[in-house]
Each structure stands twice: as structure tokens, then as C-alpha cells.
Amino acid sequence: MEENILLRQLLRERKLKATSTRLDVLAVISGYNKAIPFSEIQNSLHDFDRVTLYRTINSLMKSGIIHKASVGEKETFYAVCSSKCSSDSHNHKHIHFKCSNCKAVTCVQADSAINFAITGHTINNFEIEATGICVSCN
Amino acid sequence: MEENILLRQLLRERKLKATSTRLDVLAVISGYNKAIPFSEIQNSLHDFDRVTLYRTINSLMKSGIIHKASVGEKETFYAVCSSKCSSDSHNHKHIHFKCSNCKAVTCVQADSAINFAITGHTINNFEIEATGICVSCN
DNA sequence: ATTTTATTGCAACCTTGTTGCATTTAATGT
DNA sequence: ACATTAAATGCAACAAGGTTGCAATAAAAT
Ligand SMILES: [Mn+2]
Ligand SMILES: [Mn+2]
Ligand SMILES: [Zn+2]
Ligand SMILES: [Zn+2]
Numbered sequence: 533m534e535e536n537i538l539l540r541q542l543l544r545e546r547k548l549k550a551t552s553t554r555l556d557v558l559a560v561i562s563g564y565n566k567a568i569p570f571s572e573i574q575n576s577l578h579d580f581d582r583v584t585l586y587r588t589i590n591s592l593m594k595s596g597i598i599h600k601a602s603v604g605e606k607e608t609f610y611a612v613c614s615s616k617c618s619s620d621s622h623n624h625k626h627i628h629f630k631c632s633n634c635k636a637v638t639c640v641q642a643d644s645a646i647n648f649a650i651t652g653h654t655i656n657n658f659e660i661e662a663t664g665i666c667v668s669c670n
Numbered sequence: 671m672e673e674n675i676l677l678r679q680l681l682r683e684r685k686l687k688a689t690s691t692r693l694d695v696l697a698v699i700s701g702y703n704k705a706i707p708f709s710e711i712q713n714s715l716h717d718f719d720r721v722t723l724y725r726t727i728n729s730l731m732k733s734g735i736i737h738k739a740s741v742g743e744k745e746t747f748y749a750v751c752s753s754k755c756s757s758d759s760h761n762h763k764h765i766h767f768k769c770s771n772c773k774a775v776t777c778v779q780a781d782s783a784i785n786f787a788i789t790g791h792t793i794n795n796f797e798i799e800a801t802g803i804c805v806s807c808n
Numbered sequence: 809a810t811t812t813t814a815t816t817g818c819a820a821c822c823t824t825g826t827t828g829c830a831t832t833t834a835a836t837g838t
Numbered sequence: 839a840c841a842t843t844a845a846a847t848g849c850a851a852c853a854a855g856g857t858t859g860c861a862a863t864a865a866a867a868t
Pocket of ligand 3: 631632633634635636665666667668669
């Protein structure tokens with residue numbers, strides 16, 4: 533109810549109608565504190581149509597509010613974007629880390645900036661997916 | 671016909687029967703010289719069942735002959751493994767690069783080894799997918 | 809309060825990939 | 839070359855994940 537106001541604002545800033553579906557979905561995703569698997573969103577909210585959920589997720593992604601954080605091929609994970617993302621462009625410089633123990637997927641920063649070159653190629657963007665053991669499991 | 675012998679050998683080494691399906695699929699994939707999209711394999715070879723193609727690709731992957739080279743979420747790409755891969759383990763230390771101009775996906779080495787750390791985390795493995803402009807388009 | 813415009817639900821569909829089972833094919837030993 | 843064995847194939851059926859068209863509904867703007 534109270535926090536709702538913040539989410540409402542966020543949606544309006546990105547020129548999305550603040551519908552109850554979007555508010556609910558957004559609350560679940562941002563309350564999760566790590567990347568959330570699609571099924572987890574679905575289970576938390578079985579009061580609207582499958583199709584609506586897909587469409588909601590798509591519009592949240594297009595407007596730079598959330599992003600996919602897929603590691604491995606299986607289920608799709610979603611995470612809230614940093615404030616630097618907008619409707620125009622997603623702008624992440626972090627790593628998607630999957631803990632092989634607890635299976636959690638998180639967005640983490642590397643300790644120092646990662647740079648590499650490939651002769652003859654122009655690198656415009658890159659994504660890193662890492663697996664290992666996370667902080668809590670260590 | 672002549673090269674067939676090499677592919678036959680390769681399959682036998684990995685303890686796979688050298689069936690004509692496998693020889694055909696393998697010839698297409700290794701003749702492509704970059705990562706090949708699934709649909710491209712399908713189009714080159716419409717003489718056997720869809721299911722067989724899936725099963726063939728799976729056994730080639732399990733035995734360390736080819737690997738997935740997916741960049742972005744859309745279609746799945748496959749590429750031949752370096753000789754270092756076996757039935758036991760895939761062992762790639764390269765980058766999957768997608769050219770935003772010609773759309774080709776290639777397996778490339780970075781100019782120098784890539785290393786990074788994440789405080790509190792143990793990193794066991796990572797994958798890098800990069801986008802940009804490839805050699806031929808540059 | 810009314811109009812405008814975006815979002816939702818539903819049903820139908822598509823793509824990608826998998827499974828069970830009977831049939832065929834490749835490898836192995838004679 | 840022939841029979842035996844074990845693996846691979848085709849077919850039909852299924853399942854998960856995701857999309858589309860369209861009429862009904864809800865949010866925003868006037
Ligand atoms: Mn992320
Ligand atoms: Mn590769
Ligand atoms: Zn963990
Ligand atoms: Zn190119």
C-alpha cells in the first residue's frame with residue numbers, strides 16, 4: 533500500500549499505466565532480492581492469465597525496469613534493473629552468477645572492471661554468466 | 671566420401687555408431703566454419719525426422735564433438751568443439767561472438783586470458799557472450 | 809462524466825523439444 | 839558372408855513456453 537506509491541511512480545516515469553497486474557508483478561520481483569525464476573512469479577500470483585503475465589514482463593523489460601538474467605539454459609530468471617536502465621537502453625556491466633549449491637541467481641559486480649579485446653573485432657557489448665558458490669553458501 | 675572417413679573415425683573414437691544421419695549432420699556443421707543455427711542444419715538436411723535431428727545433436731554434444739554457442743535468446747547455434755573436449759567434459763575457454771551486422775556467431779579467443787573475481791564468491795566456470803562487429807565486416 | 813487509449817482475458821495457435829514403442833541399421837563375432 | 843546384439847531411427851503423441859487476434863475492461867486525459 534505504502535510502497536505501492538513508489539512502484540506507481542516508477543511505472544509512470546516509464547510511461548506505463550499503473551495497472552494492478554503490473555504493481556503486483558513488480559512487487560513480487562523487487563521483493564525477491566535476487567533474480568527470480570518465472571515460475572516463482574507465477575506461483576506468487578495465480579490470479580491473472582498466463583498471457584497477461586508474459587505481456588507484463590515484456591513491457592517491464594522494454595521500459596528498462598527489469599531484465600533477463602538467464603544462466604544456463606533452463607528456466608528464465610528476471611531481476612530489477614539498476615537505475616541506469618531506461619526505455620532506450622539496458623546498460624548492465626555486471627555478472628550473472630548462479631550458485632551450484634543453492635541455485636540462486638544474482639546480479640553481482642566483479643571486483644575490478646573486466647576488459648578484453650579480440651583482434652579484428654569491435655566489441656560493443658558483452659554478458660558474463662558465471663557459476664560457482666555464492667557468498668551465503670561459502 | 672573421402673572426408674567421410676575422418677568423420678567416421680571421430681564418431682568411433684567417441685563410441686558412437688557412424689550412422690548416415692550422424693555423418694550428414696556432422697558434415698554440415700563442420701563445413702559451416704562458424705556456429706550454425708539449428709534451422710540451417712534442418713534446411714540443409716530435410717531427409718530425416720525432426721526427432722532424429724534432435725537426438726543426433728544431443729549425442730554429438732554429450733560426446734564432446736559439438737557444443738551450443740547461444741548468443742542472445744533466439745535460435746540455438748552449434749559449433750564443433752576444439753579437440754580438447756571429450757565425452758567426459760567440455761572444456762572451452764573462448765568467447766561466443768555475434769556480429770550485429772552479418773549476424774554470424776563465432777567462437778573466438780580473447781587476445782589475453784580473462785580473469786576476474788567476485789568478493790565472497792568461488793567462481794568455478796564462466797561463459798562470455800559478446801556482440802559487436804566481426805573481422806569480415808570490419 | 810465522457811472520451812481516448814492501453815491493458816486484460818480468452819481461445820487458439822506456434823515453436824521447440826521430449827517420450828514410448830515398434831522397426832531398422834550398424835557393429836561384432838563366427 | 840551370416841546371425842546376433844545393441845544402438846539408432848521414424849512415427850505419433852505429448853508438453854512447456856510463448857505468441858496473436860479480438861472483444862471486453864480499466865486507466866488516464868479532457
Ligand atoms: Mn542482472
Ligand atoms: Mn564455442
Ligand atoms: Zn548459494
Ligand atoms: Zn559480421
